[in-house]
Amino acid sequence: MKKRDIKINVPVLARVEGEGALELAIKQGRIEELRLRIYEPPRMFEKFVEGYSYDDLIEMVARICGICPVAYQMSAVQAMEGLFGIEPEPWVKAMRRVMYCGEWLQSHSLHIHLLAAPDFLGFGNVIEMAKTYPVEVRRGLKLQALGNDLITLLGGRSVHPVGICVGGFRRAPEVAEVEAIVQRLEEALPEAAALVGWCASLKLPEDAQVFTSVALSHPDEYAIGEGRLCSDGGLDIGISDYEKHFREFQEPHSTALHAHLDGKPYLVGPLARLNLNRDKLPGPVRESLEQTGINFPSVNMFHSMVARAVELHLVVYEALRLLRDYEPPKQPRIEVKPKAGITFGATEAPRGVLWHRYEMDRGGLVRQARIVPPTSQNQARMEEDLRNSLEAFGLDQEDAALQLHAETVIRNYDPCISCATHFLTLDVTRR
Amino acid sequence: MLKAHKFSCNDYAKTMKPKLAVHKFSSCDGCQLALLNAGEALLQLAELVDIVHFAEAGPVEQDAEVDIALIEGSVSTPRELEHIQTIRDNSRILISIGACATAGGLQALRNMADAGAWMEAIYAKPEHIELLGTATPISDHVRVDLELWGCPVNTGQVVTAVRDLLSGVKPRQELEPLCLECKRQLNVCTLVTQGEPCMGPVTKAGCGAICPKFGRACYACYGPAEKVNDQSLGQRFEGFGLLPEEVARRFRFITSNAPAFKTAGERLEKTK
Numbered sequence: 001m002k003k004r005d006i007k008i009n010v011p012v013l014a015r016v017e018g019e020g021a022l023e024l025a026i027k028q029g030r031i032e033e034l035r036l037r038i039y040e041p042p043r044m045f046e047k048f049v050e051g052y053s054y055d056d057l058i059e060m061v062a063r064i065c066g067i068c069p070v071a072y073q074m075s076a077v078q079a080m081e082g083l084f085g086i087e088p089e090p091w092v093k094a095m096r097r098v099m100y101c102g103e104w105l106q107s108h109s110l111h112i113h114l115l116a117a118p119d120f121l122g123f124g125n126v127i128e129m130a131k132t133y134p135v136e137v138r139r140g141l142k143l144q145a146l147g148n149d150l151i152t153l154l155g156g157r158s159v160h161p162v163g164i165c166v167g168g169f170r171r172a173p174e175v176a177e178v179e180a181i182v183q184r185l186e187e188a189l190p191e192a193a194a195l196v197g198w199c200a201s202l203k204l205p206e207d208a209q210v211f212t213s214v215a216l217s218h219p220d221e222y223a224i225g226e227g228r229l230c231s232d233g234g235l236d237i238g239i240s241d242y243e244k245h246f247r248e249f250q251e252p253h254s255t256a257l258h259a260h261l262d263g264k265p266y267l268v269g270p271l272a273r274l275n276l277n278r279d280k281l282p283g284p285v286r287e288s289l290e291q292t293g294i295n296f297p298s299v300n301m302f303h304s305m306v307a308r309a310v311e312l313h314l315v316v317y318e319a320l321r322l323l324r325d326y327e328p329p330k331q332p333r334i335e336v337k338p339k340a341g342i343t344f345g346a347t348e349a350p351r352g353v354l355w356h357r358y359e360m361d362r363g364g365l366v367r368q369a370r371i372v373p374p375t376s377q378n379q380a381r382m383e384e385d386l387r388n389s390l391e392a393f394g395l396d397q398e399d400a401a402l403q404l405h406a407e408t409v410i411r412n413y414d415p416c417i418s419c420a421t422h423f424l425t426l427d428v429t430r431r
Numbered sequence: 432m433l434k435a436h437k438f439s440c441n442d443y444a445k446t447m448k449p450k451l452a453v454h455k456f457s458s459c460d461g462c463q464l465a466l467l468n469a470g471e472a473l474l475q476l477a478e479l480v481d482i483v484h485f486a487e488a489g490p491v492e493q494d495a496e497v498d499i500a501l502i503e504g505s506v507s508t509p510r511e512l513e514h515i516q517t518i519r520d521n522s523r524i525l526i527s528i529g530a531c532a533t534a535g536g537l538q539a540l541r542n543m544a545d546a547g548a549w550m551e552a553i554y555a556k557p558e559h560i561e562l563l564g565t566a567t568p569i570s571d572h573v574r575v576d577l578e579l580w581g582c583p584v585n586t587g588q589v590v591t592a593v594r595d596l597l598s599g600v601k602p603r604q605e606l607e608p609l610c611l612e613c614k615r616q617l618n619v620c621t622l623v624t625q626g627e628p629c630m631g632p633v634t635k636a637g638c639g640a641i642c643p644k645f646g647r648a649c650y651a652c653y654g655p656a657e658k659v660n661d662q663s664l665g666q667r668f669e670g671f672g673l674l675p676e677e678v679a680r681r682f683r684f685i686t687s688n689a690p691a692f693k694t695a696g697e698r699l700e701k702t703k
Contacts, residue, residue: 015486048538159468159583
């Protein structure tokens with residue numbers, strides 16, 4: 001068969017957060033050029049937070065990403081409290097986990113239904129899909145709304161919430177507010193379990209790959225808000241040692257930096273987390289995973305969809321567990337006294353590890369910041385995956401099919417390009 | 432300046448659905464969530480309008496002619512500078528949504544700095560990055576028919592404006608300061624009772640006064656109100672013990688580039 005020369009150019013990637021493009025050139029049946037080009041303009045957050053206070057910082061970093069503002073606030077608040085010698089009260093810890101569960105719930109549901117599922121069911125977007133799958137789409141929108149309302153319960157609004165602060169929360173919800181949401185969580189629990197089965201029943205491509213999974217791990221729970229940085233290659237380090245093992249670098253075709261672990265691409269996000277932490281799933285969630293018949297750890301990247309659904313079930317279960325016997329605290333936060341020094345924060349954003357490093361002065365103002373978001377960590381892995389996956393798919397396929405497959409591979413990572421471009425390495429040479 | 436008949440899209444109703452586009456410029460994507468988080472209201476909206484461009488939701492037709500264009504984000508690259516002109520030419524009604532599109536957003540903080548030096552600090556090879564020296568609002572570049580302020584805007588603001596337009600009604604512009612909205616909710620005033628540097632007196636209403644409801648000072652994420660007496664409020668803040676640079680940072684925050692706050696920031700800079 002004659003080998004074709006193909007050029008595929010997707011100038012605007014649809015159903016991803018932020019702005020990216022794909023350039024693919026195939027010559028004589030071989031991939032000659034493959035670029036996930038990120039042209040989202042950098043906003044330079046790391047520079048303009050300098051000189052602002054630890055309180056301002058919590059509001060500023062939220063603006064890095066409209067889809068995961070809670071993650072940014074949580075990594076930053078963890079860093080500040082670590083430096084100031086504050087150990088959050090059990091109530092504060094529990095409510096932060098609830099709020100983070102809300103963010104995973106809305107973000108995962110948004111990705112599954114609005115961004116990814118149309119690929120596997122043959123639709124251009126969720127509005128078309130809703131005509132054939134009205135029940136599934138409405139279930140998804142309902143779960144997404146519940147996630148947003150959990151964030152609002154503790155933060156006043158779901159995008160750039162205002163409740164979290166260094167030392168705790170600005171306000172504790174009233175019992176009646178919590179009771180209303182507990183009832184909705186009870187109703188959502190079986191729907192979340194059903195969603196796991198539905199995602200597993202989608203026609204997900206078979207696509208085994210070799211990659212390293214990286215996630216936070218915690219001895220007592222499925223890590224969300226804290227943990228050690230671990231990999232399936234034996235990495236097990238404190239978050240302050242991140243820079244000894246991970247390296248960010250710039251590629252000319254992207255405004256987002258790429259990252260390597262010990263010189264190689266790696267994966268963060270739902271599949272990496274489930275591969276590493278599935279033994280920490282509570283019983284009923286583990287059951288819903290087992291019923292899918294899919295074995296984890298999995299090397300099929302498309303099992304990210306199933307992993308996302310399992311985590312969605314997990315966070316509904318966790319939020320319910322933590323809110324069922326809710327009692328308001330004596331006070332939602334404690335007094336804060338700033339200290340100077342270098343400090344770190346790392347939590348699991350819906351898309352994977354979100355790592356922060358700050359240098360603070362005595363007055364509690366930021367002197368220097370460095371933020372590494374999940375999507376820039378996944379970018380090298382995404383390009384590696386695209387190459388493998390397109391070759392396995394068959395480069396002799398029709399152009400339209402190749403393009404759709406490439407886009408499906410990218411969307412499967414749930415890339416958040418808005419996040420990815422706002423952080424950049426700070427090997428600063430100051431002038 | 433704004434004529435009601437201009438907003439009427441209902442003449443389309445009998446023949447074909449009005450076309451809507453959602454465009455993204457430099458931003459966090461948070462204002463598009465006003466639609467993506469709208470749930471059932473999004474599906475209903477899709478019945479009323481033909482969504483021809485909304486990359487995050489799926490449809491991509493960047494250069495389509497539309498009746499209503501919603502713009503999120505600020506202008507900060509040469510490409511965006513060109514793109515906004517094309518969008519203006521292709522749109523009957525252009526609405527900027529959120530702090531980035533209406534005021535340049537948080538990233539406009541870099542307008543005060545030497546952006547070139549920042550680029551060198553951040554990127555090893557800054558020559559590969561195309562960026563303007565400033566992040567500016569949409570209205571600096573093209574005529575804007577309606578501005579919806581807020582960081583982020585909420586679903587109510589966006590859906591109400593679009594539905595007003597579809598019914599031939601001129602959308603309401605928010606003019607009053609947050610204090611009025613806050614009082615109607617019977618919140619305890621954080622400025623008067625706790626000595627918190629609350630920006631409510633100089634900030635546009637529309638958010639639901641959530642910060643005072645949470646017992647904290649408003650940080651002006653909805654931008655300046657119609658009238659801003661920054662001098663008087665600044666003096667009050669200094670009375671609470673804030674240094675002039677701390678007062679300046681209250682104005683130089685989410686919408687530092689909005690004219691009223693920009694002036695306040697510059698005035699306070701001089702008194703430092």
